[in-house]
Amino acid sequence: MNPFAVLINLLRDRTNFLIEISKGIKLESKIFSLLVASSVFLAIYGAIIGASHSWMQSLSSAVKLPALYLITLIICLPTLYFFDILFGSALTFGQYAALSLTTVSVISVLLFSFAPITLFILVSIHDYLFFQLLNVGIFSFTGIVGVKLFYDGMQSLTKIAANSELKSESEEVKPEYANQQTRDRLLQFWLILYGLVGSQLGWTLRPFFGAPSEPFQLFRNIEGNFYAQVFRAVLTLLGAN
Amino acid sequence: MTNDLIDLIIKYSELEKIVGLEISDTFMGKVYRSSLWRYPKRILSFLLTELFVFGLIIIFCLPVGLIVARNFNGFTEDSNNTVPFLGITLGISVAIACLWNLYMWFKVKEMKALARLLDEVDRHNEIIQGVQIVDELSAASNSGIVLSERHQAIEALNATRETLVCALMTERILRKHQRFIARRYELFANIESNLATLQHLQVNSQANEYADLIGQALQIGAIVRQEIDRLNN
Incomplete structure (x- = not known):
């Protein structure tokens, strides 16, 4: 069982991977492999962004970045699972876990692919705010792509399930479609929730970069929120104090 | 052939x-195969899995350590405050990893x-x-x-x-x-x-x-x- 081979399978043939999840094929090994592969890639990217401060910050961010994504998932997953089964989903918790881990894995791979660029910027431009904003941009972009793929994946999984139901019991399909609309809206709401929880957890686990003027800190005291800080950073970069 | x-x-x-059960050179289901100790390559694969699992345990224990350390000390610029956090997080992680290995050891016998x-x-x-x-x-x-x-x-x-x-x-x-x-x-x-x-x-x-x-x-x-x-x- 090679975790990275499982991830490559996901990237190469996502449809087949999703079909396997819907059939529950090797679900446990898929979950474990995606957990390991995404943690390793996120740890590498975390180490790079932490390197802008010191080696201790690099080590700390290498643990904190995978923690940010995986703990956000653990916090949000029960909401999706219980609400979805309430509206007629037949998927198991393991299937939801595997599905959502595909999102984190895709995000981790995308971040890893940005790593050389981030490293280049880190080495060539010594501007903390620019580096911070660039990474907010990268995290947002990879997050949006990952979430879009997750949304598409959920939709195609529902279609697979609906098709198999159509074959087995063609008369009782209409109420399923009504539930499907509700589940789609629920999924959209959950994705917003996921983003909000993720950003705030990121704020709680900070620093990931480490301000150059400050000594190394494992964590900072909780104050304010993520969105206010991004707003402040944009204003500072534009020259407004 | x-x-x-x-x-x-x-x-x-x-x-x-x-x-x-899922079968590989190293594992049968969630349990390691006792014959792996005869092959260096399989030992390496098993040790890598142990390392990955320990890493994952640390990641998932991070919030527990954070909550406990914040409630007792808070985090200030003084790096001494990080010691209880690291102690708690690593302590819980090592305990969980030991329990997992103990579970596997019993299962291997079965x-x-x-x-x-x-x-x-x-x-x-x-x-x-x-x-x-x-x-x-x-x-x-x-x-x-x-x-x-x-x-x-x-x-x-x-x-x-x-x-x-x-x-x-x-x-x-x-x-x-x-x-x-x-x-x-x-x-x-x-x-x-x-x-x-x-x-x-x-x-x-x-x-x-x-x-x-x-x-x-x-x-x-x-x-x-x-x-x-x-x-x-």
Whole structure:
């Protein structure tokens, strides 16, 4: 069982991977492999962004970045699972876990692919705010792509399930479609929730970069929120104090 | 490899269907295979898995350590405050990792029979590789090994394959339902008849290139019977 081979399978043939999840094929090994592969890639990217401060910050961010994504998932997953089964989903918790881990894995791979660029910027431009904003941009972009793929994946999984139901019991399909609309809206709401929880957890686990003027800190005291800080950073970069 | 040999190989995908667990060189289900200590490559793979699991445990224990440390001390610029956090997080992580290993150790004891059968499956597959090598050598040297001798080897391996599959099915049934099940007698009878076939084949092929391989197939059959007898008792 090679975790990275499982991830490559996901990237190469996502449809087949999703079909396997819907059939529950090797679900446990898929979950474990995606957990390991995404943690390793996120740890590498975390180490790079932490390197802008010191080696201790690099080590700390290498643990904190995978923690940010995986703990956000653990916090949000029960909401999706219980609400979805309430509206007629037949998927198991393991299937939801595997599905959502595909999102984190895709995000981790995308971040890893940005790593050389981030490293280049880190080495060539010594501007903390620019580096911070660039990474907010990268995290947002990879997050949006990952979430879009997750949304598409959920939709195609529902279609697979609906098709198999159509074959087995063609008369009782209409109420399923009504539930499907509700589940789609629920999924959209959950994705917003996921983003909000993720950003705030990121704020709680900070620093990931480490301000150059400050000594190394494992964590900072909780104050304010993520969105206010991004707003402040944009204003500072534009020259407004 | 010729088609008859390919058909004789017991692949991991087939094993997984028979055994009902995910099988790899290192693991059977969630438990490690005790034979891994004999192969350096498998040890390395196992240690890597341990490392990955420990890393994941640390990641998931991070919030617990954070909550406890924040409630007691808070985090200030003084780096001494990070010591309780690291202590708690690493302490819990090591404890969970130890529990996981302890669980595997107990499970390995319970699944000893399956582990032995899987080792015999590996050996069976290695014998097939051996037949393949003999085939290639005889083709290269044009030694003209009588076709019936090869046929006997294939027959022996066929019987071994069937024996192993029967034994693995029996083990699964016994693992899932510890009590009496009628089907297992049918499977035992199958194993016995296959063993008799193997013994007959060995007597007939004392002096050809495949004799050693047939002897090994017979050994596998005998070990499988021992294992099944042990399970039966």
